[in-house]
Amino acid sequence: MVIVDHELSPRQARNLEKAVGAEVIDRSSLILRIFQRHARTREARLQIEIARLSYAAPRLRERPGGRERQRGGIGGKGAGESALELDRRRIRDRIAELRKELAALSAEDAVRRSRRRERGDTVALVGYTNAGKSSWFRRLTASEGYVADELFATLDTTVRRLQPEPKPPVLVSDTVGFIKKLPHDLVASFRSTLDEAREASLLVQVVDAADAAWREQLDVTREVLGELGLAIRSLEGESAPEGLRREAGERPCLLVLNKADLLDDATRASLLHERPDAVLLSARDDGDLAVLRDRIVAFFEADFEEAELFVPWARHALVAQMHAEARVLDEGHGEAGTTVRVRATRPVLGRLKRALDV
Numbered sequence: 191m192v193i194v195d196h197e198l199s200p201r202q203a204r205n206l207e208k209a210v211g212a213e214v215i216d217r218s219s220l221i222l223r224i225f226q227r228h229a230r231t232r233e234a235r236l237q238i239e240i241a242r243l244s245y246a247a248p249r250l251r252e253r254p255g256g257r258e259r260q261r262g263g264i265g266g267k268g269a270g271e272s273a274l275e276l277d278r279r280r281i282r283d284r285i286a287e288l289r290k291e292l293a294a295l296s297a298e299d300a301v302r303r304s305r306r307r308e309r310g311d312t313v314a315l316v317g318y319t320n321a322g323k324s325s326w327f328r329r330l331t332a333s334e335g336y337v338a339d340e341l342f343a344t345l346d347t348t349v350r351r352l353q354p355e356p357k358p359p360v361l362v363s364d365t366v367g368f369i370k371k372l373p374h375d376l377v378a379s380f381r382s383t384l385d386e387a388r389e390a391s392l393l394v395q396v397v398d399a400a401d402a403a404w405r406e407q408l409d410v411t412r413e414v415l416g417e418l419g420l421a422i423r424s425l426e427g428e429s430a431p432e433g434l435r436r437e438a439g440e441r442p443c444l445l446v447l448n449k450a451d452l453l454d455d456a457t458r459a460s461l462l463h464e465r466p467d468a469v470l471l472s473a474r475d476d477g478d479l480a481v482l483r484d485r486i487v488a489f490f491e492a493d494f495e496e497a498e499l500f501v502p503w504a505r506h507a508l509v510a511q512m513h514a515e516a517r518v519l520d521e522g523h524g525e526a527g528t529t530v531r532v533r534a535t536r537p538v539l540g541r542l543k544r545a546l547d548v
């Protein structure tokens with residue numbers, strides 16, 4: 191097999207195939223094959239099937255056997271439609287069908303996401319493929335995610351709570367990795383998978399600092415996010431409340447230069463000098479795990495406000511709710527009820543106050 195690290199036109203592929211006498215595939219087609227092999231959920235499979243068909247449709251050509259098949263009587267064929275046109279039409283129909291199915295799944299996801307958002311804030315891990323997103327996801331959430339030294343190990347978005355759990359909880363999501371010259375259909379088809387990133391309050395961009403091409407990989411990630419309508423804004427030098435203020439389609443982003451364990455001291459120092467806005471970490475280091483967790487928690491807490499709320503005994507269930515949704519600093523029990531000093535985001539405080547009719 192010959193793999194060309196570039197986009198090939200159908201004709202180029204055909205001619206090359208004839209010339210070398212072996213199967214020829216291009217970059218898009220290779221990426222599609224890897225995706226296909228790694229797809230696990232229904233959603234990922236649908237997305238890849240759509241991308242694969244979109245890729246295949248313009249590459250169909252009249253085959254010597256085409257006329258035979260036409261006479262074979264495939265239903266619904268318009269008069270004078272060639273086998274090729276028929277095949278193309280069936281692919282279009284199939285894509286439309288798959289899109290509908292995917293839209294239904296995405297709608298379910300959207301409901302699930304909004305329910306989750308009510309319960310906590312979200313941070314999404316994004317970045318180039320093989321950067322170490324899933325490794326960090328596993329460590330930050332103390333869970334099992336698929337980690338492997340291969341491209342596109344993760345195709346599905348998974349969401350879990352940050353551990354040890356802050357109050358209110360923070361949700362972390364792992365996402366599909368990016369790669370340069372990603373086929374456009376493929377980017378489009380992963381829109382719904384990346385909705386999780388689109389709706390996250392904070393992006394943690396992971397990059398493999400031990401890879402000589404990491405700067406280019408950062409650019410690629412920014413470009414792909416841009417295609418998805420997301421601009422990223424570095425957290426550096428911002429006063430905290432501003433960190434949460436969102437311009438349309440803009441997200442605060444913390445850059446993690448990962449795999450620090452593979453670098454020598456001089457390289458580390460120069461990287462930190464080059465990117466003072468970044469944290470240089472290793473997913474394999476326990477101390478670094480605490481550093482990143484604390485940075486994430488601090489980001490959300492920077493936006494907290496403090497309030498002292500009085501909860502009468504009759505409404506005592508609200509105290510439990512405060513413990514679940516806010517950080518309780520102090521609790522004093524009196525004759526008529528409990529006085530609770532809490533820190534939480536403005537929406538959460540607002541909800542608590544409304545429940546207490548304050």
Ligand SMILES: Nc1nc2c(ncn2[C@@H]2O[C@H](COP(=O)(O)OP(=O)(O)OP(=O)(O)O)[C@@H](O)[C@H]2O)c(=O)[nH]1
Nearest residue numbers: 319320321322323324325338342343344367449473
């Ligand atoms: N030495 C070292 N290796 C790491 C570190 N973080 C991740 N790795 C390795 O890098 C490889 C890729 O890690 P993953 O976590 O699967 O990367 P990913 O970003 O989720 O990759 P995709 O899902 O393919 O986009 C694995 O072999 C990890 O063990 C690190 O800090 N140091």
Ligand SMILES: [Mg+2]
Nearest residue numbers: 323324343344
């Ligand atoms: Mg992964």
